[in-house]
Amino acid sequence: MRIFDSHVHCGIQDKYPPQAFEDYLLAIRGSPIQGAAMFPPVLEIYERNDPFFTDTTSWRRRRQAANEYLLTLQDRDIEVFPYLFLWNDFAVRQITPWHFGIKWHRHENEPRYNYDDPACTAAIATIREKNLPVVLEEELANTIRFVNETTPGIRVILPHMGMLNGGYRRIVSEGLWEKPDVWADTALALPSEIMHYIEHYGHERLLFGSDFPFGHPSAELAKINRLKVSDDIKADILANNLMRLYEKIRPVL
Ligand SMILES: [Zn+2]
Structure with missing residues (x-):
């Protein structure tokens, strides 16, 4: 059975906790995971501890190096699906044919994305044209706006079943899970939420x-394998759905 991890942080500049590619390989040693979607660590992209942070040349360089590092991980022991982590410079010119998605991340007390910047609008248009999915972690109001207004036609993945986007239940009551372009990943989510999701919205998204490195790949995999659902559903969650997500970009494997 194929197994792909759709949510991995990977980089060599932010070392706490260690999250280089080799650290991930060590963490999955002996497990059947054959590939991973990887994004740079947040602390390689912007100063998350300063809500008023504005960009600097050195941060721009750090960010570019973080995104470029993932592109060096071709032809390694496992399949790597790199995502470009976009910040307020909306540097979509850095998207390469090897990218499989976009990472968009911000917590409530962190510097804000300039949604009103024309460069943001242009970046969204580029993302849509390239069919790239967006892993979106944002506060609830921005998540709702992002899905309903900013990005129609773009596949949006809410990580941890929405835990840091306002919480799973809030996303339920806002009616976002039933939207055909809203997907979810199971990282660090409660099994009860995953079961509720499958019962109400199906397992296809x-x-x-x-x-990783905040969750342990083997433990997270064991959590899925323990779910009281059929093997076919598990196979879809563990690999087939991700491959279907990527089909619009290009078929893999
Ligand atoms: Zn994460």
Whole structure:
């Protein structure tokens, strides 16, 4: 059975906790995981501890190096699906044919994305044209706006079943899960939420993810394997759904 981890942080500049590619390989040693979607660590992209942070040349360089590092991971022991982590410079010119998605991340007390910047609108248009999915972690109001207004026609994945987007239940009451372009990953989510999701929204837009280095890939995989659902559903969550997500970009494997 194929197994792909759809949620992995990977980089060599932010070393706490260690999250280089080799650290991930070590973490999945002996497990059947054959590939992973990877994004740079947040602390390689912007100063998350300063809500008023504005960009600097050195941060721009750090961000570019973080995104470029993932592109060096071709032809390694496992399949790597790199995502470009976009910040307020909306540097979509850095999207390469090897990218499989976009990472968009911000917590409530962190510097804001300039949604009103024309460069943001242009970046969204580029993302749509390239059919790239967006892993979106944002506060609830921005998540709702992003899905309903900003990005129609773009596949949006809410990580950890929405845990840091306002919480699973809030996303339920806002009616976002039933939207055909809203997907979810299971990283660090409660099994009860995953079961509720499958019962109400089906399993076709649900992706296995570990959130390495914050979650442990083997433990997160064991959580999926323990779910009281059929093997076919597990196979879809563990790999087939992700491959279907990528089909619009290009078929893999
Ligand atoms: Zn994460």
